[in-house]
Amino acid sequence: MLVLGNVVTRALRALRWLMLLAVTAAAFAEDDLPQGMHPALVGIDWAQATRVEVDLGDHLYEPDRIMLHKGKPYKLTLNNVGRFAHDMVGGSLFDESVIALRMVNSNAGRVIADRVNSVYVRPKHTIELWLVPLMEGEYSFYCSLNGHREDGMEGVVTIVP
Numbered sequence: 050m051l052v053l054g055n056v057v058t059r060a061l062r063a064l065r066w067l068m069l070l071a072v073t074a075a076a077f078a079e080d081d082l083p084q085g086m087h088p089a090l091v092g093i094d095w096a097q098a099t100r101v102e103v104d105l106g107d108h109l110y111e112p113d114r115i116m117l118h119k120g121k122p123y124k125l126t127l128n129n130v131g132r133f134a135h136d137m138v139g140g141s142l143f144d145e146s147v148i149a150l151r152m153v154n155s156n157a158g159r160v161i162a163d164r165v166n167s168v169y170v171r172p173k174h175t176i177e178l179w180l181v182p183l184m185e186g187e188y189s190f191y192c193s194l195n196g197h198r199e200d201g202m203e204g205v206v207t208i209v210p
């Protein structure tokens with residue numbers, strides 16, 4: 050009887066955890082900002098974000114020079130229009146002092162993250178980076194897949210006032 054009681058108690062505890070997880074998942078379904086978000090992202094209206102589209106082809110970025118304004122919100126949309134997978138490695142771009150990242154969004158779902166090192170895009174897929182540029186300057190990015198950078202698959206983001 051005591052053993053059965055223990056099992057029931059444990060089951061109830063597990064159920065309570067599951068309910069808590071469900072509530073947490075529901076909270077993330079809203080567009081609320083998570084705790085600990087970068088201060089540059091406070092009060093940003095993402096509906097006003099400028100969409101900047103970059104096509105990832107075999108093997109190049111089009112365009113490969115991108116100009117962004119400091120402090121403005123952007124949805125940097127990476128469209129893989131090639132036959133091969135490609136990625137974008139932020140040589141010097143993906144740095145917490147250079148951009149404040151809100152999230153990585155795609156038609157498969159999204160990742161709420163403060164930073165990424167590299168974004169991998171399958172052929173015919175699209176991934177968006179929601180970001181705010183923080184620091185003026187020129188920052189490199191490139192494709193790390195086999196030989197692509199050597200073929201010229203690299204680019205520069207210029208952040209201007």
Ligand SMILES: [Cu+2]
Nearest residue numbers: 135192194197
């Ligand atoms: Cu590539």
